[in-house]
Amino acid sequence: MKLTGAEIIVRTLIEQGVTDIFGYPGGQILSVYDALYKYRDEINHILTAHEQGAAHAADGYSRATGKVGVVFATSGPGATNLVTGIATAMLDSVPMVAITGNVPCNLIGKDSFQEIDITGVTLPITKHNYFVNDVTTLKDVIREAFSIAKSGRPGPVLIDVPKDVQTALCEYEDGERVAKIPLPAPKSEDLQRAIELINSSKRPYIYIGGGAAGLGLGEEIVKFAEKIDAYIGCTFMGLSAIPTSCERFLGMQGMHGHYASSTAQDNADLIIGIGVRFSDRATGNLNRYAKNSKIIQLDPDFAEINKNVKVDCGVIGDVEIAFRKISAAAEPKDLPQWRECVEELKAKEAEYEKEVESAQGERLTPKFVINTINKNKPKGTIIATDVGQHQMWTAQYADFDMPRRFVSSGGLGTMGFGLGAAIGAKVSSFDDTVVLVTGDGSFGMNLNELATAVSHNIPVIIVVMNNGVLGMVRQWQTLFYGRRYSNTVLTDRKTDFVKLAEAFGAVGMRATTREEFEDCFKKALKLNDVVVIDTFIDKEEFVLPMLPPGGSIDDIISVVKDGEVVK
């Protein structure tokens, strides 16, 4: 059967199990959109307000499910608008396939209208990319792209298709859905070494990262922790892998990590890293990081072993297999001294939290906002965030009951990620509630995607923590730049988020007190609509504790009053 390149693209996507695409049409991808029209009963396309929103939506779609997210854009500006979204996916190892149109082959290299070398632009931010100048290779390129995107350490793949390739005819036959390429089995000597290290450890700390977050190993890891008397902490990307309610779970460590989690890691004699890459935000000063402990690192990506931190035992390959073998073979332990030490840290943290809360009185605080979401959200709720203070508060306080329920840009730290990602997450998991926690700065970046949510009936609850400033940058200005608030004040903008929501056809609400917020959130849950809750918080709220950049656990800042570090 002879089909056009455009039809081959759509048919191959259907063959690969794609049910939803996010994108934006344009001149050089029109043929593909024409094919989408023909197959509109088999594949759903969501038109966003901007290509960046489409890329973030494909990303959020993937984070919530593990499926490969797919995004379409036209040539030139359409393609370059995807760049931030692709880079975001790359840094957090999210599987994505981006398909862009380009000018016909005979116009390539001539600086034609809306021509850009997008494979060149995206070279360092994709796992791999393709420029397809021959229609006969198109279907296999797409299949290979899916295989690359989801195999090993996942990541984004871009396919650039000139317009004449989209219209050229070629023989086509439906193929099989490509499977993940199995990872190499971990080496038995590495496993043996890991087991020995665990058996001789007196203070083990299991350290969960993004590489383990989507595997659904949560319960097994908890059982393993109980068996070897270890505690569990996680990186930002590892959030939601372990249910927050678990007694052994200390929460996120690192720059804004929980006191008990960061300190326990520092006190440990063995760190068992599962899918972690020891990023600078997690480790702080490398010269002082984990000085008293041995490190085991389980990772599918051999290039992550010894990249940032020299480890004592690297286990490369399938993390699930490696973890299960290690967990089965490790000897059970009883470590009362270690338990006592960590329980003390936990008590200290609880006491600190209590002090902070009592100092805050009855005003509407970020912690109250997150706790209210925790208390009222249905099981399986996905919490998405943007980037900034609100993101860290969410990471610190939000409760998760299932893996893949936290959708946030960790590695790239992309402000403007949240709304698109929340929309994508909702499309992928339509029966689950999706709450976006954002800030007035981040929300301002890509709020045009409200139009997408409204037009496609994608109900998401958007909690805007509105403090009238770029809070995280301002926090750094307060602590490290002598309170010189250069360009971080947003109050002059006079944006009314309630009216704005209404202008987009969404529901707008406003909360200035605890009661109002609780009321708004409960109402929003019942509405099943796109809801924006403009939530006023004080600009003097800080994300604490904070490990200053380049600092270590000894430099932790835990109390700030009137812009001064108290301790």
Next chain:
Amino acid sequence: MNKFVIAVYVENKFGVLTRVTSMFTRRGFNIDALTVGETERPDFSRITISLSGDGYAREQLINQLRKLYNVKKVEVLMDDAIKRELMLIKVRYTSENRADIISAADIYRGKVIDYTVSEMCVEVTGEPTKIDAFIKLMMPFGIIEMCRTGIVALDRGDSSLFDKE
């Protein structure tokens, strides 16, 4: 700081060299020299990379190269590998020093391949240290222009790097 030579088999496809060099830029690797050419297998090109650095830099470079699609094989060459480089060098001469230059080229097993009234061009092949020495020798005469290929290298023995486990 050690010097080492890495050989890479890559698929002989459009844009592969860019992928390799783009990775160097992105990861901050500083390369001394890089050569690329056809191999005994028509589908593959061989890139030879010379790099100075410590063990960490070497391990990182190899790991990041192995991660690239289109890269099929990455190996560090043995210390005793056969390494060769070719240089063309144009030197200004006078009637007084002409014989000195020619005999220097002779000693270095070089060949004079172009000769005009005021300059000659010498072709020299050998280990990079030999090339360096020859350049030093030519400096006082006045080097007009020179061009080095960078190292090409093969391990000794009857095996092919492509088949190495």
